[in-house]
Amino acid sequence: MATTLTRRPAGSDRGARVAVTAYFVLYGVVLAVWVTRIPAIKQGLGLSDGLLGLALLALPAGVLLITLVAGRLVDRVGSARVTCLGGTAMSLFLITPALARGLPSLAAALFGFGAAAGALNVGMNANGVLVEQVSGRRVMSSLHAGYSLGALGGALAGGLFARAGVSPLATFLVTGLPSAAFAAAAGRWLTAGTGVTRTETAADGAGRAGPDATRAADAGLDDVAGLAPGSRSAAVPPAGPRWLARPGAVILMLGIAGLCALLAEGAAADWSAVYLQDNLGTSAGFAAAGFAAFSVAMAAGRLFGDRLAARFGPVRLVRCGGLVAATGLAAGLLSGQPAVAVAGFAVLGAGLSSMAPQIFLAGGQADPARPGHGLARVVGVSYLGMVGGPAVIGGAASLVGLPLALSIPVVLALCVAALAWVLAVPAALRTQV
Numbered sequence: 001m002a003t004t005l006t007r008r009p010a011g012s013d014r015g016a017r018v019a020v021t022a023y024f025v026l027y028g029v030v031l032a033v034w035v036t037r038i039p040a041i042k043q044g045l046g047l048s049d050g051l052l053g054l055a056l057l058a059l060p061a062g063v064l065l066i067t068l069v070a071g072r073l074v075d076r077v078g079s080a081r082v083t084c085l086g087g088t089a090m091s092l093f094l095i096t097p098a099l100a101r102g103l104p105s106l107a108a109a110l111f112g113f114g115a116a117a118g119a120l121n122v123g124m125n126a127n128g129v130l131v132e133q134v135s136g137r138r139v140m141s142s143l144h145a146g147y148s149l150g151a152l153g154g155a156l157a158g159g160l161f162a163r164a165g166v167s168p169l170a171t172f173l174v175t176g177l178p179s180a181a182f183a184a185a186a187g188r189w190l191t192a193g194t195g196v197t198r199t200e201t202a203a204d205g206a207g208r209a210g211p212d213a214t215r216a217a218d219a220g221l222d223d224v225a226g227l228a229p230g231s232r233s234a235a236v237p238p239a240g241p242r243w244l245a246r247p248g249a250v251i252l253m254l255g256i257a258g259l260c261a262l263l264a265e266g267a268a269a270d271w272s273a274v275y276l277q278d279n280l281g282t283s284a285g286f287a288a289a290g291f292a293a294f295s296v297a298m299a300a301g302r303l304f305g306d307r308l309a310a311r312f313g314p315v316r317l318v319r320c321g322g323l324v325a326a327t328g329l330a331a332g333l334l335s336g337q338p339a340v341a342v343a344g345f346a347v348l349g350a351g352l353s354s355m356a357p358q359i360f361l362a363g364g365q366a367d368p369a370r371p372g373h374g375l376a377r378v379v380g381v382s383y384l385g386m387v388g389g390p391a392v393i394g395g396a397a398s399l400v401g402l403p404l405a406l407s408i409p410v411v412l413a414l415c416v417a418a419l420a421w422v423l424a425v426p427a428a429l430r431t432q433v
Contacts, residue, residue: 013135019189020131021146023087023124026179028150029157030094031117033175036158037168041097041106044168051103058107060387062114063121067380070122074372079126082372084187086120091180098169118383122376129364129371130191140357141305148299247367250425251377254363257318257419258382261355264325264348264409264416266389268294272345275402282338293346301353314358314423322417325351326410333406348409355416356382358423365426 042052073082093116096109128143154175161171272290276282301321309317325348332344363378364371396405 013131015189016191017131017135017139019186020083020124020127020191021143022186023083023120023127023183023190024143024146025150025153026087026091026183027117027120027124028147028152029154030090030175030179032151032154033158033161033171034094034097034113036155036162037098037171040162040168041100045100045102045106047103047106055103055106055110058110059114059117060383062111062116063118063383064380064387066115066118067122067376067383070119071370071373071376073119074123074126074376075370078192079123079130079372080187080190080192082119082123083127083190084123084183086116086118086123087183087186088180089116090120091176091183092116094176094179095169095172098167098172118379121383122372122379125360125379126364126372126375127190129361129375132361134191138306138310140361141302141309141354144353144357145299145302145305148295148302152295152299247369247374250366250422251363251374252381253419253422253425254359254366254378255381257416257422258356258359258363258378259385260412260415260419261352261359261385262382263385263389263392264412265298265352265356266386267393267406267409268329268345268348268352270390271393271397271402271406275406276338276341279402280336280338280341286338289342290345293342294349297346297349298353301350302357305354305357309354309358314354314362315420317354318358318423319417319420321351321354322413322415322420323351325413326417327351329406329413330410333403333410348413351413362423362426 038052038056047055070082070086090113093109093113096112097106100106100109124143125140128140131139157175158171161174269291272294273284273287276290277284277287305317312320328344328347328351330344332341332347335341335344359382360375360378364375366378367374393402393405393408396408399405
């Protein structure tokens with residue numbers, strides 16, 4: 001098997017990386033602005049907690065539904081178009097919840113918002129995979145850092161609008177319209193096409209180097225035995241059980257790992273402040289420090305994630321991240337001290353920071369013939385964890401109390417560490433196309 005990597009001029013690669021990073025930032029800003037104005041939407045429509053919760057379910061329903069078709073769209077029309085259309089639609093759909101006049105119209109607006117957000121999520125992650133292939137450099141963690149920083153900025157902006165008494169409609173217009181204009185215009189700088197072309201040669205099937213493939217994936221490299229990135233002289237079978245030679249099995253395993261990672265992430269986001277205030281007796285202001293520390297540590301971890309993945313490899317990075325996350329949160333919970341608990345949430349964020357980027361990257365490589373399909377499936381299964389995480393923790397807390405229920409993210413982080421080996425498989429599968 002001979003693999004040819006089509007490279008573009010360095011300047012265009014940098015422009016493409018900046019462009020897709022901007023879409024990650026946009027995603028974080030728009031989503032965070034919506035979250036900060038949920039209380040105002042609830043008050044304006046006079047909804048109870050139960051009715052609001054029912055309406056909010058429409059958003060993840062839209063996300064999950066679109067992932068069933070977004071992968072096919074990426075494979076058919078390209079990730080650049082899906083990213084551009086998804087970013088524009090998400091920005092415009094941000095405005096619609098403020099126009100709702102009741103529960104049905106709010107649910108419909110959130111369903112459309114979720115579908116647009118899901119399309120952007122799949123498209124921009126697929127484009128990130130493409131940027132890595134074309135540039136030969138690891139960029140996925142830094143892209144997700146853009147999302148984290150955008151979410152922090154969006155939360156700050158939304159909070160300032162709320163404190164100033166600005167209506168949700170005005171907030172969403174000020175945020176959504178410029179974001180839509182940017183999303184529609186920035187698509188021209190995204191990487192288009194497939195980036196990588198593979199051709200069959202007489203060497204196809206000759207020679208096997210399974211251990212080399214595993215080491216290459218673990219080292220975070222595309223090369224084997226010193227070959228240039230993106231080129232291999234022989235097909236390399238995947239490591240692990242024989243059933244993992246099928247892309248569908250790899251996608252399922254990656255989806256399970258992503259589900260565990262995002263469930264732990266969602267649990268910390270929604271329950272850290274509740275734990276600090278209700279169980280440790282802190283003030284509301286101090287309680288917010290838990291999620292702030294978690295978010296800042298996650299953003300920082302993603303900024304350095306590409307360098308760590310290149311040096312230590314995705315398998316070691318995710319495995320060590322899971323162990324660090326579990327240890328940090330467990331120590332914080334066992335201490336019973338507010339300051340130590342905040343530090344524990346920060347360590348949890350740092351440990352989880354590189355999991356989703358590396359898992360999504362592997363998902364985009366798991367099915368070389370249909371990269372968008374594989375990525376969409378991994379994203380869809382993973383986001384079940386983000387959606388269901390808060391409910392799982394809440395249900396467990398009602399039975400055993402919140403401190404013990406928060407041990408679930410500890411267990412899940414350990415599960416991701418145990419599943420980290422599956423990240424080595426897609427690198428081997430890529431050579432079999």
